[in-house]
Amino acid sequence: xTLTELKYIIAVARERxxxxxxxxxxxxxPTLSVAVKKLEDELGIxxxxxxxxxxxxxxxxxxxxxxAQNVLDQAHLxxxxxxxxxDPLDGPLxxxxxxxxxxYLLPQLVRxxxxxxxxxxxxxxxxxxxxxxxxxxxGELDCAILAEPFPDTNLAVAPLYEEPFLAAVPSSSxxxxxxxxxxxxxxxxxxxxxxxxHCFRDHVLQVCPEFARFSDSSEGIQKSFEGSSLxxxxxxxxSGMGVTLVPRLAVPDELVPDSHPDGGxxxxxxxxxxxxxxxxxxxxxxxxxxxxRRVVLVWRRSFTRYEAxxxxxxxxxxxxxxxxxxxxxx
Numbered sequence: 206x207t208l209t210e211l212k213y214i215i216a217v218a219r220e221r222x223x224x225x226x227x228x229x230x231x232x233x234x235p236t237l238s239v240a241v242k243k244l245e246d247e248l249g250i251x252x253x254x255x256x257x258x259x260x261x262x263x264x265x266x267x268x269x270x271x272x273a274q275n276v277l278d279q280a281h282l283x284x285x286x287x288x289x290x291x292d293p294l295d296g297p298l299x300x301x302x303x304x305x306x307x308x309y310l311l312p313q314l315v316r317x318x319x320x321x322x323x324x325x326x327x328x329x330x331x332x333x334x335x336x337x338x339x340x341x342x343x344g345e346l347d348c349a350i351l352a353e354p355f356p357d358t359n360l361a362v363a364p365l366y367e368e369p370f371l372a373a374v375p376s377s378s379x380x381x382x383x384x385x386x387x388x389x390x391x392x393x394x395x396x397x398x399x400x401x402x403h404c405f406r407d408h409v410l411q412v413c414p415e416f417a418r419f420s421d422s423s424e425g426i427q428k429s430f431e432g433s434s435l436x437x438x439x440x441x442x443x444s445g446m447g448v449t450l451v452p453r454l455a456v457p458d459e460l461v462p463d464s465h466p467d468g469g470x471x472x473x474x475x476x477x478x479x480x481x482x483x484x485x486x487x488x489x490x491x492x493x494x495x496x497x498r499r500v501v502l503v504w505r506r507s508f509t510r511y512e513a514x515x516x517x518x519x520x521x522x523x524x525x526x527x528x529x530x531x532x533x534x535x
Contacts, residue, residue: 208280210244211273212343213237214252218262218270219339274342281344282507293510294325298517301330301337301349305405305435306500309454310350310524317520325513334404341505348504348514350521352404360503363514364532365521370450370496371461372485373442380448381483384462387490395447397438405435405452405498443481450496453528456484461528499532 216226217237227237245252252266262270302311311329318327330337330346334355340346342358350365372391374380399406438449453461461484489495502521504514522531 206244206247208277210240211277213240214244214266214270215273215277215343217241217253217260218266221260222258223260277344278507292324293512294322294516296324297326297328298510298513299328299330299345299347300517301332301340301346303334303337303349303351303404304331305399305452305455306350306352307331309452310521310526313524313526314520317523318517321520321523322516325516341503344505347508347510348502348517350500350502352498352500355404359506361506361508363502363518365500365502365518366526366529366531367497367499368526368529369453370487370498371453371456372448372487373439373451373456373482374448374485375442375445376481376483377445378448378483380485383485385486385488387488388496389490391448391450391487397441397447397449399435399438439479439482443479450487451484452498454526456528458527460484462486500529 213226213230213232216229217223220226220229223238223241224234227234230237241252248269250265250269251263252269254261254263307329315327315329318325330340332340334351337346337349337351338355338358338360341349341360372380372386374386374394380386435451435455439451439455441447442449457479460479460482487495502514502518508514522533
């Protein structure tokens with residue numbers, strides 16, 4: 206019995222599929238399947254019920270998987286205890302970041318870490334929130350930058366910043382001459398959403414919850430569309446297919462409209478980097494607060510390289526993130 210085999214059965218139990226489990230473990234499906242069968246033979250029990258296209262965990266297998274997770278947790282804790290005896294800043298830090306934050310934060314962050322703590326290179330992983338939480342739990346990541354809310358997994362959490370959302374509208378729209386829009390007005394627009402799995406999709410649906418039913422029904426094409434990334438969504442906006450919400454850091458500074466009541470737009474909002482899109486501030490209409498997201502750094506409570514976490518936070522605070530509100534409370 207090896208730690209690798211335990212990692213494989215945890216992945217199969219999570220994915221309910223041998224192919225996806227193998228992909229998550231970065232091995233071929235035959236390699237994973239052989240290892241799982243070997244462990245089943247060694248234990249003399251059947252861990253999984255296999256049928257066409259579906260894998261279920263047996264009742265006894267569920268107990269074995271739970272204990273396997275405990276064993277992996279303790280193994281990772283041993284490594285972290287050993288690491289803490291050395292310089293906690295000496296060695297890579299495995300950092301996960303969600304897709305809608307990575308492109309806008311990582312270029313500055315990586316540069317800051319190289320300048321401040323060159324002995325602590327970042328090993329980066331971009332993924333969905335749920336997958337990053339699983340990787341933290343399995344010890345495949347040391348920490349992650351996420352947007353709240355997310356499932357409570359008993360992680361340590363440190364706030365980083367609060368980021369407002371802006372509305373992106375086609376330049377051909379009547380809305381393009383304005384500098385702001387209310388949340389109530391947004392509900393009357395055709396909304397473009399990120400696909401299932403993106404936490405930013407959930408943030409948009411918090412502002413416009415009625416679009417949830419459109420995105421899951423046959424009438425959805427009339428009120429909402431889905432895209433695979435923010436950049437894809439922005440291209441859809443530019444083509445006139447609808448409007449969307451974007452985080453402030455995804456908007457070039459020169460395209461952020463003035464927030465004065467006269468509704469003036471900056472001169473550079475004329476054709477430039479994104480000539481077919483205009484960005485509007487979203488204002489509180491008295492019933493719904495202006496939307497924003499709270500971005501945090503999370504890590505396992507058992508992680509012992511506290512100085513590495515502090516160094517990473519300081520490197521994040523040193524980034525020039527326009528339009529966000531820094532959160533420094535602990």
